[in-house]
Amino acid sequence: MRRIASVILVVLLGAPAVVSALELSGSLIQGGVVRGEVQPGSEVVFDGRKIRVSEQGRFVLGFDRDAPEKMRLEVTRPDGQTSVRALRVEQREYDIQRIDGLPPRKVTPNEADLKRIRQEGALIREARKRNDPRTDFATDWIWPVTGPISGVYGSQRILNGEPRRPHYGWDIAVPTGTPVKAPAPGVVTLVHDDMFFSGGTLLLDHGHGLTSAFLHLSRITVAEGERVEKGEKIAEVGATGRVTGAHLDWRMNWFNSRVDPRTLVGPMPEDRAAAGE
Numbered sequence: 001m002r003r004i005a006s007v008i009l010v011v012l013l014g015a016p017a018v019v020s021a022l023e024l025s026g027s028l029i030q031g032g033v034v035r036g037e038v039q040p041g042s043e044v045v046f047d048g049r050k051i052r053v054s055e056q057g058r059f060v061l062g063f064d065r066d067a068p069e070k071m072r073l074e075v076t077r078p079d080g081q082t083s084v085r086a087l088r089v090e091q092r093e094y095d096i097q098r099i100d101g102l103p104p105r106k107v108t109p110n111e112a113d114l115k116r117i118r119q120e121g122a123l124i125r126e127a128r129k130r131n132d133p134r135t136d137f138a139t140d141w142i143w144p145v146t147g148p149i150s151g152v153y154g155s156q157r158i159l160n161g162e163p164r165r166p167h168y169g170w171d172i173a174v175p176t177g178t179p180v181k182a183p184a185p186g187v188v189t190l191v192h193d194d195m196f197f198s199g200g201t202l203l204l205d206h207g208h209g210l211t212s213a214f215l216h217l218s219r220i221t222v223a224e225g226e227r228v229e230k231g232e233k234i235a236e237v238g239a240t241g242r243v244t245g246a247h248l249d250w251r252m253n254w255f256n257s258r259v260d261p262r263t264l265v266g267p268m269p270e271d272r273a274a275a276g277e
């Protein structure tokens with residue numbers, strides 16, 4: 001009897017990967033960022049596209065603002081066995097936000113502005129194509145600044161009375177000069193002093209296509225190519241680009257999908273939101 005028990009124990013210890021073929025953590029919701037783990041050496045296909053899996057079996061994926069309700073995740077283990085997980089993506093309703101008093105040219109740019117906007121957009125798109133093997137996304141995230149929220153992810157925007165593209169960031173209204181901290185480790189992939197819409201702009205790459213953008217900065221204190229740790233100061237809040245006042249706009253992408261940073265970091269600490277520190 002004792003002998004049989006020890007044989008069973010050995011079998012169980014020898015096959016833990018079969019028990020956990022796929023683990024997901026995060027919100028299955030539009031804008032959600034989901035981190036996952038599979039048996040090392042597995043292949044993961046999300047929405048028909050093969051995604052990067054680290055040597056330890058880690059991956060990350062993101063749902064766009066308007067992601068459909070049904071999506072598919074396919075995992076093929078090193079032994080060739082494939083399993084399919086049907087993902088049910090919670091559908092959201094987004095707020096409408098009206099902002100008046102913006103300089104008219106920032107709402108309806110002229111020809112020269114449009115050329116500049118296209119060039120700046122190309123720089124950002126290029127930086128977001130990276131697919132680095134780093135797994136900096138596998139951490140507990142922090143807010144880059146804390147304070148009152150003045151704009152939310154996904155909202156429909158009406159600027160000076162005209163409907164414009166949705167807002168993809170979280171706006172935190174804090175004074176110019178407030179330090180901006182890295183919400184997670186990463187590598188600085190873009191530094192720009194003055195973009196048409198976003199003013200002082202910084203992109204941080206957290207690996208596997210997950211990036212943060214920090215907009216309207218007055219000062220950037222790190223350089224392109226630099227590695228930063230979580231909590232390290234990377235910039236200062238400002239009022240540059242298309243703004244009505246000083247604030248940080250923090251947004252995130254998984255490649256070209258616009259994702260919601262709040263699904264990683266959680267709600268703004270309440271005391272900070274109230275005190276506006």
Ligand SMILES: [Zn+2]
Binds near residue numbers: 151167171
């Ligand atoms: Zn904003």
